[in-house]
Amino acid sequence: MKQSRPAPTLQDVAVYAGVSTATVSRCMNTPAKVTAKTRTRVEDAIETLGYAPNFGARAMAAQRTMTIGAVIPTMENAVFAKGLQAFQDELRQYGFTMLVACSSYRPKLEAEQIRALVGRGADGILLIGHERDPAIYRFLDAQKVPTLVTWAFDDTAPRPSVGFDNRKAMAKLAQHVTKLDHRHLAMITAPVATNDRAAARLAAVGDVMDAEGLVRADLFVVETPYSIDNGAAALDLILQQRPETTVVICGNDVLAVGALRQARGMGLSVPDDLSITGFDDIDLAVVTHPLLTTVHVPHRQMGRAAAQMLADMVLTGAPATKVELATTVKLRDTLGYPRQSQAAR
Amino acid sequence: MKQSRPAPTLQDVAVYAGVSTATVSRCMNTPAKVTAKTRTRVEDAIETLGYAPNFGARAMAAQRTMTIGAVIPTMENAVFAKGLQAFQDELRQYGFTMLVACSSYRPKLEAEQIRALVGRGADGILLIGHERDPAIYRFLDAQKVPTLVTWAFDDTAPRPSVGFDNRKAMAKLAQHVTKLDHRHLAMITAPVATNDRAAARLAAVGDVMDAEGLVRADLFVVETPYSIDNGAAALDLILQQRPETTVVICGNDVLAVGALRQARGMGLSVPDDLSITGFDDIDLAVVTHPLLTTVHVPHRQMGRAAAQMLADMVLTGAPATKVELATTVKLRDTLGYPRQSQAAR
DNA sequence: AAGATAAATGTAATGGCTTACATTTAAGAT
DNA sequence: ATCTTAAATGTAAGCCATTACATTTATCTT
Numbered sequence: 085m086k087q088s089r090p091a092p093t094l095q096d097v098a099v100y101a102g103v104s105t106a107t108v109s110r111c112m113n114t115p116a117k118v119t120a121k122t123r124t125r126v127e128d129a130i131e132t133l134g135y136a137p138n139f140g141a142r143a144m145a146a147q148r149t150m151t152i153g154a155v156i157p158t159m160e161n162a163v164f165a166k167g168l169q170a171f172q173d174e175l176r177q178y179g180f181t182m183l184v185a186c187s188s189y190r191p192k193l194e195a196e197q198i199r200a201l202v203g204r205g206a207d208g209i210l211l212i213g214h215e216r217d218p219a220i221y222r223f224l225d226a227q228k229v230p231t232l233v234t235w236a237f238d239d240t241a242p243r244p245s246v247g248f249d250n251r252k253a254m255a256k257l258a259q260h261v262t263k264l265d266h267r268h269l270a271m272i273t274a275p276v277a278t279n280d281r282a283a284a285r286l287a288a289v290g291d292v293m294d295a296e297g298l299v300r301a302d303l304f305v306v307e308t309p310y311s312i313d314n315g316a317a318a319l320d321l322i323l324q325q326r327p328e329t330t331v332v333i334c335g336n337d338v339l340a341v342g343a344l345r346q347a348r349g350m351g352l353s354v355p356d357d358l359s360i361t362g363f364d365d366i367d368l369a370v371v372t373h374p375l376l377t378t379v380h381v382p383h384r385q386m387g388r389a390a391a392q393m394l395a396d397m398v399l400t401g402a403p404a405t406k407v408e409l410a411t412t413v414k415l416r417d418t419l420g421y422p423r424q425s426q427a428a429r
Numbered sequence: 430m431k432q433s434r435p436a437p438t439l440q441d442v443a444v445y446a447g448v449s450t451a452t453v454s455r456c457m458n459t460p461a462k463v464t465a466k467t468r469t470r471v472e473d474a475i476e477t478l479g480y481a482p483n484f485g486a487r488a489m490a491a492q493r494t495m496t497i498g499a500v501i502p503t504m505e506n507a508v509f510a511k512g513l514q515a516f517q518d519e520l521r522q523y524g525f526t527m528l529v530a531c532s533s534y535r536p537k538l539e540a541e542q543i544r545a546l547v548g549r550g551a552d553g554i555l556l557i558g559h560e561r562d563p564a565i566y567r568f569l570d571a572q573k574v575p576t577l578v579t580w581a582f583d584d585t586a587p588r589p590s591v592g593f594d595n596r597k598a599m600a601k602l603a604q605h606v607t608k609l610d611h612r613h614l615a616m617i618t619a620p621v622a623t624n625d626r627a628a629a630r631l632a633a634v635g636d637v638m639d640a641e642g643l644v645r646a647d648l649f650v651v652e653t654p655y656s657i658d659n660g661a662a663a664l665d666l667i668l669q670q671r672p673e674t675t676v677v678i679c680g681n682d683v684l685a686v687g688a689l690r691q692a693r694g695m696g697l698s699v700p701d702d703l704s705i706t707g708f709d710d711i712d713l714a715v716v717t718h719p720l721l722t723t724v725h726v727p728h729r730q731m732g733r734a735a736a737q738m739l740a741d742m743v744l745t746g747a748p749a750t751k752v753e754l755a756t757t758v759k760l761r762d763t764l765g766y767p768r769q770s771q772a773a774r
Numbered sequence: 775a776a777g778a779t780a781a782a783t784g785t786a787a788t789g790g791c792t793t794a795c796a797t798t799t800a801a802g803a804t
Numbered sequence: 805a806t807c808t809t810a811a812a813t814g815t816a817a818g819c820c821a822t823t824a825c826a827t828t829t830a831t832c833t834t
Contacts, residue, residue: 091571091572091573092571093789093790093791094790094791094792095790095791103813103814104813104814104815105790105791105792105814105815106791106792106793106813106814106815106816107812107813107814108791109791109792109793110792110793110812110813113792117811117812117813118812118813119811119812119813122812122813133571134567134568134571134572136544136547136548136568136572137548137790137791138489138548138550138789138790138791139485139488139545139548139549139550140484140485140486140487140488140489140494140549140550140789140790140791140820141485141489141789141790141791141792141819142485142548142790142791142792143483143484143485143791143819144483144485144486144489144789144790144791144792144818144819144820144821145790145791145792145793145818145819146791146792146793146819147792147819149485158514159504159510159513159514160507160510160511160514162505162507162510165504165505165507165510166505168504169503169504169505169531172531173533181530181545183528183529184528184529185526186514186517188518199481200484200526202481203481203482203483203484203487204484204485204549205483205484205485222479223479223481225479226436226437226478226479227436227479227481228436312712312715312716338712341712341716344716345715345716367657367683367686367713368712368713368716370657370690371657371686371689371690371713371716371717372716372717372718373717373718438819438820438821439820439821439822440820440821448783448784449783449784449785450784450785450820450821450822451783451784451785451786451821451822451823452782452783452784453821454821454822454823455782455783455822455823457821458821458822462781462782462783463782463783464781464782464783467782467783482820482821483819483820483821484821485790485819485820485821486789486819486820486821486822487820487821487822488789488821489788489789489790489791489819489820489821489822490788490789490820490821490822490823491789491821491822491823492789492822
């Protein structure tokens with residue numbers, strides 16, 4: 085068991101190299117302050133002893149960890165994976181290391197993980213979406229850990245954030261839909277209770293319906309967790325309950341792809357018999373047939389921008405700001421005119 | 430800056446609650462040993478002060494972190510994301526926390542990250558693939574950190590591992606290919622230099638060619654990094670250089686999907702004009718048209734099994750073992766007879 | 775009600791590293 | 805050669821939670 089582990093310490097290295105612990109420490113942190121000769125001697129000692137600095141001790145002594153924590157809902161969602169990869173790559177430029185935790189969309193778990201990350205000495209925290217128990221924000225404030233919210237942009241929220249306005253973005257797409265004269269809309273969305281991005285996208289569709297003289301309450305909504313199969317099942321349900329539906333707006337590409345598969349499996353032609361739209365513009369969207377109409381989100385850019393901002397906040401105590409990134413509607417091949425009004429073409 | 434951070438300590442909590450630090454510590458670690466009354470008092474203090482235990486100090490004092498480190502090539506690859514998610518979920522059952530780092534297929538970076546993870550007190554390490562600088566294994570041994578290799582299985586390797594035999598798995602698929610009478614094969618693979626899984630898959634195709642009386646050296650190979658676009662470009666190159674090619678075996682699904690897109694974009698019918706196969710069986714594979722013939726890898730199962738094994742190794746010092754998981758060839762719609770011999774159908 | 779025993783709590787040493795400050799060594803000036 | 809001054813190195817205090825051991829308090833016997 086671990087107890088028996090006699091890992092070499094700074095002390096051991098110092099003795100082996102015949103210098104003081106301070107010198108060894110300097111070799112690792114401020115090499116310029118050490119003679120080349122002693123440095124090589126120390127480096128050799130480190131190598132032969134197989135020494136690795138004890139991070140806990142270092143964090144405690146230095147009061148700084150050069151670590152940023154990120155809590156995302158899940159790694160399985162390609163959008164987070166992509167954004168996070170960019171975030172990490174950029175962070176490395178600043179000398180930071182990233183720690184990830186996944187909350188599986190469970191608020192309790194998220195709170196726990198935030199605490200764990202802070203306890204681990206994270207110098208800054210990256211969070212997805214604004215909405216969470218105020219106690220968490222209070223905690224973060226008490227700990228004075230700079231926190232950045234991403235994947236969402238909300239002018240009214242008090243926190244710094246780098247993201248896009250989910251409501252605006254989805255509204256843009258929904259406008260395209262209504263402009264094509266669709267009157268019977270349905271939506272497949274991720275569960276909105278613990279996901280403010282999903283909720284915003286759903287609300288956006290309602291907004292547009294209102295504006296276009298449709299009845300918001302007429303929108304048929306199916307909530308289901310993120311997966312291709314669930315998207316397919318949801319479409320099935322929609323067609324059963326509301327066969328008059330002409331367009332299915334999906335809260336994300338994965339659900340849309342599932343819906344698309346199901347529609348085609350049922351012998352429907354997309355978009356001639358039924359239109360389907362997605363959101364995120366992940367790789368999936370450009371390999372389906374027909375190509376998915378969706379909303380492009382600049383995941384990479386978002387990750388990179390978030391890294392720069394958070395690094396700044398931590399390093400220079402930079403003031404909190406809000407950055408809004410633009411999304412673009414990608415009109416591809418799954419959105420067309422509703423079948424009733426095809427003559428209007 | 431961080432320096433000014435007066436985060437509450439155990440001491441602060443103890444004072445606030447009017448007890449000793451030991452009692453506070455016990456409240457958190459062995460609540461049964463504390464009176465309900467004092468416990469609530471302490472918990473209140475923790476809540477109001479916004480206290481979070483300092484992980485570094487805890488690790489140092491307890492000599493154990495309940496943390497497992499994982500180093501994967503990249504999060505952007507869905508297979509790792511999926512496996513890792515399962516790994517993490519299972520790990521939580523045992524009370525462990527997972528730390529992830531991404532090496533971007535750069536051996537130097539991987540070594541660095543392994544060191545960092547060990548320094549962070551990881552009680553165990555999960556690695557992808559066997560092949561790496563022996564110095565790393567020596568280091569891990571010196572530190573006595575249980576290490577598990579996954580995503581690969583190799584009887585001859587001395588380390589414990591949970592995975593599948595990439596060579597065998599690809600050979601099974603290649604046999605299906607040759608059985609269909611393809612004689613002009615090409616392969617699109619990830620760069621093999623720092624990726625033993627990719628190398629094994631490539632080697633497997635050669636093995637089968639040899640066994641079938643083909644000339645291994647005739648296999649036209651294109652190495653390119655993981656991305657849909659790269660897969661597309663590679664197909665283009667193949668068709669330019671070896672127009673007689675009848676089947677393109679891809680090292681993974683992402684490359685295959687790119688190749689598929691390109692083939693169809695060039696007006697080729699798949700599989701009538703050209704066969705294409707993938708590897709991994711990720712979501713992408715079942716949304717393309719036609720459906721991708723590929724090798725199914727039990728990512729989730731692998732993640733779960735790895736978690737159990739590694740947790741055991743850490744907790745009970747369980748002896749190192751090797752577990753081989755089975756893969757299955759998914760014959761879907763992108764593999765058919767070569768065009769020359771269509772008459773043979 | 776006294777004594778024995780168990781439960782609850784407290785005391786203080788410990789772990790590995792960084793860094794302010796003290797000291798030694800080397801380089802440069804005359 | 806001698807004295808300044810700067811560079812290199814050393815000394816030792818502190819960061820914070822855990823836990824063995826000591827002490828106090830509560831519970832149970834008889």
